[in-house]
Amino acid sequence: MDEKFDAIVIGAGPSGNAAAYTxxxxxxxxxxxERGEYPGSxxxxxxxxxxxxxxxxxxxxxxDAPLERHLIEQQMWVLDDESYIGTxxxxxxxxxxxYNRYTIIRAQFDKWFSKRVQxxxxxxxxxxTVTNLLMDGNRVIGVQTDRENGAIYADVVVLxxxxxxxxxxxxxxxxxxxxxDVALAVKEIHFLPExxxxxxxxxxEGEGVVIEMAGKIxxxxxxxxxxxxxxxxxxxxxxxxxxDFKQQKITPYELLEKMKAHPAIKPLLAGGEMKEYTAxxxxxxxxxxxxKLYGEGWMIVGDAGMFVNAVHREGSNLAMTTGxxxxxxxxxxxxxxxxxxxxxxxxxxxxxxxxxxxxxMKKYKNMPEIFHKNNHFFTTYPELLNRAAHTMLxxxxxxxxxxxxxxxxxxxxxxxxxxxxxxxxKMWRAFE
Amino acid sequence: MxxxxxxxxxxxxxxxxxxxxxxxxxxxxxTCRVECKTQECTVCCPxxxxxxxxxxxxxxxxxxxxxxxxCRIICSTYxxxxxxxxxxxxxxxxxxx
Numbered sequence: 001m002d003e004k005f006d007a008i009v010i011g012a013g014p015s016g017n018a019a020a021y022t023x024x025x026x027x028x029x030x031x032x033x034e035r036g037e038y039p040g041s042x043x044x045x046x047x048x049x050x051x052x053x054x055x056x057x058x059x060x061x062x063x064d065a066p067l068e069r070h071l072i073e074q075q076m077w078v079l080d081d082e083s084y085i086g087t088x089x090x091x092x093x094x095x096x097x098x099y100n101r102y103t104i105i106r107a108q109f110d111k112w113f114s115k116r117v118q119x120x121x122x123x124x125x126x127x128x129t130v131t132n133l134l135m136d137g138n139r140v141i142g143v144q145t146d147r148e149n150g151a152i153y154a155d156v157v158v159l160x161x162x163x164x165x166x167x168x169x170x171x172x173x174x175x176x177x178x179x180x181d182v183a184l185a186v187k188e189i190h191f192l193p194e195x196x197x198x199x200x201x202x203x204x205e206g207e208g209v210v211i212e213m214a215g216k217i218x219x220x221x222x223x224x225x226x227x228x229x230x231x232x233x234x235x236x237x238x239x240x241x242x243x244d245f246k247q248q249k250i251t252p253y254e255l256l257e258k259m260k261a262h263p264a265i266k267p268l269l270a271g272g273e274m275k276e277y278t279a280x281x282x283x284x285x286x287x288x289x290x291x292k293l294y295g296e297g298w299m300i301v302g303d304a305g306m307f308v309n310a311v312h313r314e315g316s317n318l319a320m321t322t323g324x325x326x327x328x329x330x331x332x333x334x335x336x337x338x339x340x341x342x343x344x345x346x347x348x349x350x351x352x353x354x355x356x357x358x359x360x361m362k363k364y365k366n367m368p369e370i371f372h373k374n375n376h377f378f379t380t381y382p383e384l385l386n387r388a389a390h391t392m393l394x395x396x397x398x399x400x401x402x403x404x405x406x407x408x409x410x411x412x413x414x415x416x417x418x419x420x421x422x423x424x425x426k427m428w429r430a431f432e
Numbered sequence: 433m434x435x436x437x438x439x440x441x442x443x444x445x446x447x448x449x450x451x452x453x454x455x456x457x458x459x460x461x462x463t464c465r466v467e468c469k470t471q472e473c474t475v476c477c478p479x480x481x482x483x484x485x486x487x488x489x490x491x492x493x494x495x496x497x498x499x500x501x502x503c504r505i506i507c508s509t510y511x512x513x514x515x516x517x518x519x520x521x522x523x524x525x526x527x528x529x
Contacts, residue, residue, distance in 0.1 A: 035517055037448070041525045042499065106529035127521030146519050164501040166517065177505050184502050186478050188441070189528050233528075245476045246506050252478040257436045276528045277441035279478035279498040281505070 005031045005154040007330055008143055009122075010130050010167065012039035014316045015302025016160030017113040018057050018323030024122035026331045031152060032122050033145065035129040040110030043162075044280035045316060046187070046228055046235060048210065049104045053317035057324055058116055062098065066108040068230040069208025070099035073201075077264070079215035080386035084264050095207065103208050103228045103235070105189075133157060133171045133298070140171070140297035156340040157298045158326050160319075163281045165291070165304035173298070174291035179243035180372060181285030181306070183223060186252040187237025188260075190272030194232045200268060201229055212313070213238075215382030217259040219250055222371050222378055225259055227268065234272060236260060239282060241372070252279065284310040287365035293352070294345040299326040309360050311367060311431070318357055325351040370430040374423070380414050381423075438480035442496040450522040454494040456481075456503065457514045464490040468510060473503045498524050 009020040012034035020032040036042040048071070054061050073090035094100065118124050134142040134151060142153035161167055163182065168174055194205075201209045213225035223240025238252075238259050245252065260269060283289075283306040290306045293299060301307070302319035309318065329348040330340070338344050352358045371377060388407045392400075411420060458464060464471065465488040474484040479496040482503065504515035517523070 035520050037521055037525050040529055042523075043529045044526065045529065047529075107526050108528075110529070129517050129520040131516075164504075164515075166515075176508075176511070177501075179505055179508055182501075182505060184476070184478065184500065242476075242502060242505060245502075246472045246508075249470070249472060249475045251436075251475055251480075253438055253441060253480075254436050274441075274444060276444050276526065278445075278526060278529065279500045279502070281501050 005029050007156050007158060008154040009158045009160055011160035011162060012114050013043050013162060015319035015323035017117050018320040019158045019160060019301055019327045020122040021057060021117045021120050022324050022327030023330060024120040028334060030122040032124045033128050033130055034126045038111055038126055039114035040107040043106050043110055044278045045106045046226055047104050047106050049102045050317040051100055053320040057320060065112050068103040068105060069206055071101040071208045071210055073209045075211040077211060077213045078382045078385055079213055079217050080383050081216050082263060083386045085385050085389045103230050105230060130167060133167055138296050156330055159298060159300045159304050160302050160323060161304050163283045163303040168300055179246050181289040182242045183239045183282040183284045184242045184245055184252055185237055185239030185282055186256050186279045187235055188274050189233050189235050189276050190269055190274050191233045192272045197229055214378060218378055219255060220375055220379045221248060283308050286368045287361040294348050295342045297340050299345055299348050301326045311364050321357055367430045370426050374426055384411055384414060442479060446525045446527055448522050448525060449495050450518050455516045455518040456494050458492055459512045459514050463510050463512045472506045476506055477503050
């Protein structure tokens with residue numbers, strides 16, 4: 001390929017597709033390169049789709065996007081070994097169109113998104129791995145692929161190559177990721193008849209439930225578990241910080257297997273047929289771990305840029321939004337006939353700073369560190385809460401005042417009064 | 433701990449293995465054998481690609497690799513993992529993701 005493109009987008013996940021779609025729609029000459037057999041074949045997510053970010057790009061996406069179920073109920077469980085205590089929020093408002101959140105299956109969703117990208121005019125090449133960025137001094141001028149005569153040139157390269165961000169690392173744009181900056185998640189998909197899922201989760205056709213879980217299931221590691229209802233399947237998984245896996249030497253699939261055997265989880269999966277097991281890293285290092293996001297002829301979007309809000313379980317929406325902003329920066333420069341220099345591409349950063357993306361990243365900048373240093377949020381408290389519920393709910397002739405005293409004593413014994421006050425302060429700091 | 437056969441999980445997955453061209457390599461076998469006492473790769477790889485042999489050696493077979501990146505990042509002391517993506521079209525092919 002000797003021809004030159006206005007832009008090359010590396011990767012066909014949510015960020016790459018958003019970037020390529022926006023660029024192509026504006027009439028620019030766009031090449032998108034995907035290493036998988038088809039878009040989605042290398043991608044892994046829970047997965048929940050937040051409508052808003054996609055609506056901004058493809059307003060009519062509901063017409064033909066492969067959506068599993070719209071969510072009408074959110075549960076949060078805090079688990080001990082034998083029990084859980086939890087909250088449920090369910091609302092008929094979530095049953096009114098346009099729906100706010102859906103479960104999706106990424107291999108299908110990414111394929112659909114990619115079809116829209118190609119219809120918008122971008123050229124997609126699959127089964128092609130980009131091995132290096134082509135540089136002229138410190139300026140990115142194109143990409144080297146593993147195809148014969150695999151050098152391709154463009155005015156700007158958008159790096160949407162996912163959490164491992166190998167290309168930017170090889171080019172020296174950022175250092176290698178540290179175990180504390182990523183979570184490792186493993187999950188399985190279990191198929192069940194649609195009607196079984198609906199009766200088991202007390203939902204109607206097209207309606208879905210999310211269960212987020214914390215506590216003993218992560219065996220003292222900082223992390224969470226999840227269970228999502230798809231149309232005729234359930235997704236169950238668990239993710240914890242890689243630094244904790246490393247330190248505690250826990251095997252991820254054993255962790256998942258133990259979680260699946262929890263007495264509150266096992267009946268929900270009963271009778272299902274497991275059809276795929278996946279693993280993926282999630283960039284959860286937060287604001288302080290973010291790399292430089294642009295330079296001479298390049299920008300980083302999505303997971304590669306550490307765009308994940310771990311607290312709110314947001315990632316693919318940030319991916320789509322960052323992809324769109326990067327594309328808009330390029331479109332703006334092209335219209336003004338300005339070169340793709342770092343100084344000019346700084347407007348990508350400007351867009352990020354003005355939006356919820358960077359505002360949210362900054363809001364939770366202290367969160368990773370505080371939780372890293374305070375694993376008892378994931379161990380001691382779930383146990384105490386469950387024991388407290390058990391004490392209060394067991395009718396055994398002990399008066400309620402004595403029960404309350406017993407619960408207070410258990411909290412003080414395990415964490416001390418100063419410990420409890422300190423923890424409250426840390427929680428406030430993490431979320432302020 | 434519940435005994436889990438990782439092979440049974442991976443059996444559900446779809447792969448196109450690039451025979452004879454592993455995309456991940458251990459840079460220096462001696463570093464694993466002599467220097468690394470913890471060998472987290474042999475415990476934490478979600479596809480069980482790394483095996484600890486009795487003589488301290490670490491054996492890597494990438495056929496079941498899920499391309500997550502865990503082994504490369506977890507080897508943060510020695511940086512002894514040469515990690516690339518497979519050639520285009522090869523490796524794990526998620527049906528659902």
